Amino acid sequence: MAEIYIGEEDYRSFEDKTFGDYLEQRYPELYAKALAVKFASEKKDLSARIPGPGKIEVLTFETEEGREIFWHSSAHILAQAIKRLYPDAKFDDGPALKHGPGHFFYDIYLEHKISEDDFPRIEEEIAKIVKEDLPLKRRTMSRQEALAYFQQKGEIFKVDILKRLSDNTEISLYRQGEFEDLCRGPHIPSTGKAGVFKLTAVSGAYWKGDAANPMLQRVYGVSFPTQEELEKYLAKLEEARKRDHRKLGQELKLFLFVEEGPGFPFYLPRGTVLFNTLCEYIREECVKRGYVEIRTPIMLSQDLWVRSGHYENYREHMYFSEVEKKGFAIKPMNCPGSILVYQSELRSYRDLPLRQAELGLVHRHELSGVLHGLFRVRSFTQDDAHIYCTYEQLEGEIEKAISFTKEVYERFGFKNILVYLATRPEKSMGSEEAWQKATQALIKALAKTGTAYQVKEGEGAFYGPKIEFNIEDALERHWQCGTIQVDFNLPERFALEYIGPDGKKHQPVMIHRAILGSLERFMAILLEHYNGKLPLWLSPVQVKILTISQEQLVYAQEVLQELRKAEIRCELDDSNEKISYKIRQWNAEKINYAVIIGRKEAAEKLISVRSRGHQETETMPLEQFLEKLRAEIAQKNCVN
């Protein structure tokens, strides 16, 4: 970022001038790129008067704050274009974005339904506005004046925004040509600096984000200073589209969705291997840390869910059924089942902490509109666990769970992990004191493990506060995976107890935790993260044997048997095709290794090995290849 100091003397000669004037004279090259400035940690328009000597930070498209201003101004230009084409459009809000389907959007009320077919017309009008190079002029007025002004223009949404502001706020407006918008600013100096645009999406958005409110139309767009940058962005989008796990899942034959089961994934043979491999990994890691594993039924009596509070607090996400006039529910969570296992024996303090893991299949009714490949489904398997411990053990157990979680993410190569602390929601049960204690325990453990986190107010589970772990995928999207929750409520509701050293009954505390979260979601993240090129230990098919001609079939079968005996996941391509065709197929399947067998290899009882992403082959005895595979699998290396 360019920083400039305007000294006492210099300032005197620019006393009545603007930042723009100053830059234009002193730093013409920088002026050409400047969008706005930051002075005394306040963002200002270039047309703002210099208030005094000091540091000026010049905001250009190269800076994050500069881009935000650029895109915010883009939203204004979008609105202006729409107003020109549809004069009865009313505008709500049009901010810049950090993530999502565009750099900016504008929420609009308009009778005409804007469709993608309208985009070219709107884009054309935007280009005209950019070409007109209209200066953006700021003016201020009182809130009362602004209210009257927008009322008279019929901009009812702007009026609503103004009504929510306090009375002594100074209101600023920005005008570009015939279009004027309520806005805090700052903005780029003129529409000529806005560059090239592309509209990317149109959809509905609830007014003020409330589902009870009517819907506005939200038009999304992207913009860049130059055409090249726009094209580069579009190419990146295309790359992301190719990485979509839904597409990879189909191409690699991993999983399937059918009309008969919306949101209920089917695992194909290869996807099942991946699923099972992840389960095995989690099991091993749990065993190392003193967990025991249980399995509980998918369907349990409705009374149980009433007792646990799910019926009261979670009903809209549950599936119900009736058998012999008795109500049943399919489990949306594993905790009540786990509790019944805890209660099956009289527990002693010597049994605690009891770490009870379950790879549990849960069903949750999700609204149809939120389903999204494996990221968002209606039935999924959680790598769940419930830890029953004494109050004294609580913090230590949370700390262990935090480091366990971090270790697992590291294994898969996820570097960026965001942690949140979600506190008591409105719809929840239990005493305020229990919530306080539980939340404090989480905070202490976070501090002790040196975990940076942000607070999500009111986003906890209905029975307790939670730590949420989000990992960042290759497309820089964040996905919630792991969670650690402290629960005083379910032990209370189910009257859980253990016999203490004093021979008396005490109530244990419960920790709910999941690391991968949903195996389905985690698989999807892995697929996008690795672009379908799974590391060897996770690959459904690790090796494919390709014969040069039918002559080598017998030897190829022998090699296949040997590899399978060594528990290598292996397939043989015995089709009557040329080797180049088989290589092409092998590559498309993203299988880690190809073993190529021709006349030479068969004669010498050797194999030729080619690895994914490489052109060269290496000829070796089968045993040597097996050693190499064993070593690589044992490493569970996830760096490609």
Place this chain on the structure above:
RNA sequence: GCUGCCUUAGCUCAAUCGGUAGAGCAACUGCCUUGUAAGCAGUAGGUUGCCAGUUCGAUUCUGGCAGGCAGCUCCA
């Protein structure tokens, strides 16, 4: 669930103005006996998502339903 868009062979996509559908890949069969990213030929594959309506006639127009996509709201 809400708003908008989409649905044609296993997959990716065509089909003019309303005249009952085609291609490539995959599959299958045969030929070639193949040396590192598509060998050649042939065969089969469809109630155009489902149900109504308009029409002499609907893949095409209208309505409803289902599923999908993007976003909103929600979330592991």
